[in-house]
Amino acid sequence: MSKVVLELENVNKTFGRRKVIDNISLSVKEGEVYGFLGPNGSGKTTTIKMILNLINRDSGIIKVNGYDTKKQFEQAMECIGGIVENPDMYKYMSGLDNLKLHARLRNIDIKRIYEVLKLVELNGRENDKVGKYSLGMKQRLGLALTLLHKPKVLILDEPTNGLDPAGIKKLRDILKEIAHKEGVAVFVSSHILAEMQQMCDKVAVLDNGKIVKIEEISDQKEEETEQVELRVKNIDKTIKILKEKFNIEAKTEKEIINISLSTKLLPEVVKELAISDVEIKAVIPKNHTLEDIFFDATEKENNKK
Amino acid sequence: MKIFKLFIDENIKTWKKLSTKIMIIAIILSLFAVLTLVKFMEKTEENLLVYNSDNSTGENEKEFLEREIDFYESQLKNEKLDEETRLVTERNLEMYKLYLEYDISPYNNTWENELVDYIVEQKINGQNTDETVALLKNKNYNDYIEYQKKLLKQQLDNNTISEQEYNDELTILELKGKYEIGKNYDQESYWKRNTIQKIETAQNSLRTGINKETNKLINAEEKKDLEDSIKLNMYRLENNIPDSNNGSNTNYRMRFELLAPMFSIAVISIAIIVIAGGTISNEISTGTIKFWALTPNKRWKIMTAKLLSILFYIIILVLITSLLSVFIANVFFAEDGETYLYCQNGEVKEIGNTLYTIEYYFVKAIPIVIFALFAVMLSTITRNTAVAVSFSVALYIGNGIAMQIINQFITKDWVKFIPFNNLNLTTKIFPNATDMTSMMFGTNFATSTSLIFSLAVLGVCAFLMLVTMYDSFNKRDII
Numbered sequence: 001m002s003k004v005v006l007e008l009e010n011v012n013k014t015f016g017r018r019k020v021i022d023n024i025s026l027s028v029k030e031g032e033v034y035g036f037l038g039p040n041g042s043g044k045t046t047t048i049k050m051i052l053n054l055i056n057r058d059s060g061i062i063k064v065n066g067y068d069t070k071k072q073f074e075q076a077m078e079c080i081g082g083i084v085e086n087p088d089m090y091k092y093m094s095g096l097d098n099l100k101l102h103a104r105l106r107n108i109d110i111k112r113i114y115e116v117l118k119l120v121e122l123n124g125r126e127n128d129k130v131g132k133y134s135l136g137m138k139q140r141l142g143l144a145l146t147l148l149h150k151p152k153v154l155i156l157d158e159p160t161n162g163l164d165p166a167g168i169k170k171l172r173d174i175l176k177e178i179a180h181k182e183g184v185a186v187f188v189s190s191h192i193l194a195e196m197q198q199m200c201d202k203v204a205v206l207d208n209g210k211i212v213k214i215e216e217i218s219d220q221k222e223e224e225t226e227q228v229e230l231r232v233k234n235i236d237k238t239i240k241i242l243k244e245k246f247n248i249e250a251k252t253e254k255e256i257i258n259i260s261l262s263t264k265l266l267p268e269v270v271k272e273l274a275i276s277d278v279e280i281k282a283v284i285p286k287n288h289t290l291e292d293i294f295f296d297a298t299e300k301e302n303n304k305k
Numbered sequence: 306m307k308i309f310k311l312f313i314d315e316n317i318k319t320w321k322k323l324s325t326k327i328m329i330i331a332i333i334l335s336l337f338a339v340l341t342l343v344k345f346m347e348k349t350e351e352n353l354l355v356y357n358s359d360n361s362t363g364e365n366e367k368e369f370l371e372r373e374i375d376f377y378e379s380q381l382k383n384e385k386l387d388e389e390t391r392l393v394t395e396r397n398l399e400m401y402k403l404y405l406e407y408d409i410s411p412y413n414n415t416w417e418n419e420l421v422d423y424i425v426e427q428k429i430n431g432q433n434t435d436e437t438v439a440l441l442k443n444k445n446y447n448d449y450i451e452y453q454k455k456l457l458k459q460q461l462d463n464n465t466i467s468e469q470e471y472n473d474e475l476t477i478l479e480l481k482g483k484y485e486i487g488k489n490y491d492q493e494s495y496w497k498r499n500t501i502q503k504i505e506t507a508q509n510s511l512r513t514g515i516n517k518e519t520n521k522l523i524n525a526e527e528k529k530d531l532e533d534s535i536k537l538n539m540y541r542l543e544n545n546i547p548d549s550n551n552g553s554n555t556n557y558r559m560r561f562e563l564l565a566p567m568f569s570i571a572v573i574s575i576a577i578i579v580i581a582g583g584t585i586s587n588e589i590s591t592g593t594i595k596f597w598a599l600t601p602n603k604r605w606k607i608m609t610a611k612l613l614s615i616l617f618y619i620i621i622l623v624l625i626t627s628l629l630s631v632f633i634a635n636v637f638f639a640e641d642g643e644t645y646l647y648c649q650n651g652e653v654k655e656i657g658n659t660l661y662t663i664e665y666y667f668v669k670a671i672p673i674v675i676f677a678l679f680a681v682m683l684s685t686i687t688r689n690t691a692v693a694v695s696f697s698v699a700l701y702i703g704n705g706i707a708m709q710i711i712n713q714f715i716t717k718d719w720v721k722f723i724p725f726n727n728l729n730l731t732t733k734i735f736p737n738a739t740d741m742t743s744m745m746f747g748t749n750f751a752t753s754t755s756l757i758f759s760l761a762v763l764g765v766c767a768f769l770m771l772v773t774m775y776d777s778f779n780k781r782d783i784i
Contacts, residue, residue: 054595102600104310
């Protein structure tokens with residue numbers, strides 16, 4: 001089992017009277033890209049700032065690699081790297097000089113700096129002043145800065161802001177690479193669903209300071225249940241067959257039958273139905289998208305109120 | 306050694322900024338501005354001197370004396386003159402006659418003028434003037450001193466003066482004779498005359514136990530100061546070290562050495578305040594505070610590194626300025642600079658000009674630390690660079706005049722606890738040096754506290770500001 005490297009337990013934060021973070025608990029394992037999803041103002045950035053100890057939490061425990069971020073601040077910060085809001089650097093200094101400042105604090109040699117610069121494809125531009133960089137380059141330099149010391153946990157707050165599609169793809173590749181190959185836990189916040197779908201292994205949905213859902217994103221895994229939409233002529237017969245032979249509860253909605261079943265079972269079901277002559281019009285697998293998760297979760301929350 | 310690494314980073318960050326370089330240039334320029342000013346003064350005053358000496362040629366003096374004598378003689382013929390005016394007129398007539406006879410300038414203030422006054426006095430009193438007139442005729446300064454000594458001895462024998470007074474006066478006369486003070490009337494002997502006067506005043510105060518300047522009884526501490534001052538002034542005469550206090554106006558190097566620290570320290574102060582006022586607030590507004598906060602360094606270490614880097618910056622700037630000041634003084638002025646003298650355990654010691662200049666700069670820079678701390682504190686609390694810088698600069702510029710007004714209207718004892726009343730440390734560390742601030746604003750009971758008291762007040766003040774800024778930076782959310 002991979003190790004849990006970032007752990008939040010019953011974390012609370014209030015600004016004035018408003019409760020911004022309400023009892024959040026989550027845990028991120030090594031080598032996992034963990035999405036942190038939520039609409040604007042749901043408390044994503046606040047949570048990230050609390051993890052990075054930029055703002056104080058009211059109660060709860062945050063542990064990074066087993067170290068409490070408050071009591072064992074320095075050990076915890078050794079294992080963590082992060083970008084919050086914007087990757088802010090000293091604009092009057094070159095990218096390399098900015099990295100060198102950081103490298104000195106963490107005893108990193110110059111080789112590693114060039115290694116990271118190559119990784120984020122900034123080599124060749126490292127001697128330019130940061131003020132002359134484009135937004136995308138600044139983002140990449142920020143990423144380089146956080147990667148310098150090989151953190152165990154990488155925390156990124158909306159890292160795709162201001163990146164072009166190619167840049168987003170590149171970032172995604174970098175993050176996946178360092179997560180899956182080097183075993184870094186990557187904690188990414190965003191409000192862009194499609195992006196997260198492609199990047200994350202697991203997603204927590206945050207709404208109004210509460211985690212409303214934690215969901216693994218399926219990646220064509222075995223033993224996964226799937227939502228399938230059946231369109232047939234003979235609805236009653238189909239439901240009967242499904243119930244008797246496969247023990248599947250079907251829901252009908254107008255002329256559409258919705259079932260959920262394991263991926264393995266699907267060919268058999270189709271075969272059986274075909275033999276039974278129910279006149280299949282279409283079998284449509286419904287992708288279990290992040291959008292569904294997100295809107296399901298946030299709507300449920302809103303309906304409760 | 307995490308703090309040390311943070312400190313190095315802070316310095317790199319500061320020195321790479323363009324504004325830092327501009328500030329250094331501004332400071333260097335301020336020194337050259339003072340140099341130009343002093344050179345300009347020198348030029349103007351030289352012209353003035355030439356003009357004056359043109360006006361007082363020997364020929365004119367003689368005409369002037371003859372005219373005056375004619376005038377007084379015609380006055381005396383007037384029968385209606387009252388007794389008092391007649392006396393004054395007679396006296397003046399005698400004086401001018403002697404001036405004319407022995408070719409003495411009436412504008413001067415040498416031993417000859419002194420002797421003429423004495424002879425006139427004798428004549429009025431109907432005493433024998435043969436001996437004194439002979440002295441005037443021979444024009445021998447040493448004989449004059451000898452004559453004075455003889456007079457003094459007579460006074461002692463007649464019991465008109467005490468033994469103590471006799472000894473004091475004798476020392477003065479011997480000093481006068483040795484260094485020929487009052488022999489000639491020129492700029493060179495001017496400071497010597499002032500110095501001998503100071504010795505005389507101090508001796509008088511010691512003898513009578515009453516401070517002549519304040520008309521108060523002197524205490525043990527003052528007594529020691531007076532004794533030290535006598536020793537110092539004798540040392541000055543002996544080694545020919547003029548005192549810049551003593552108005553030897555032609556030493557333009559000393560004038561430069563007084564003005565240069567004033568101007569350049571003011572420029573350094575503003576530069577430091579601008580840097581200090583942005584320490585935390587600038588980093589927060591540009592977001593670069595995260596750069597430091599996301600490293601495994603506790604916040605107090607980050608803060609300490611920032612403070613240390615400001616202190617280091619002050620030291621570097623002051624060192625550069627003082628060295629440059631010494632360099633400029635040596636290159637552009639032919640005169641000797643001020644050598645600082647002080648008394649330690651009754652022994653006179655010297656600090657050479659270079660070392661003294663550097664020390665003076667550093668002592669004068671101590672208040673910068675206080676203002677820098679104030680700016681950092683405001684920067685941390687308000688998180689607004691404009692507020693921090695403008696308040697601190699206003700306080701820096703305005704505190705002198707504000708305290709002047711407050712000290713005038715509030716004569717309570719607690720005024721001396723106000724930190725701004727304790728900022729002027731140069732007069733306390735170098736009590737024998739000229740201080741422009743006290744020359745401009747004067748000293749009063751509120752500013753005449755001891756060095757240790759002032760340092761204690763400033764220390765408490767700095768401590769409170771440090772506690773405030775550390776507390777604010779540690780506890781508040783960074784963004």
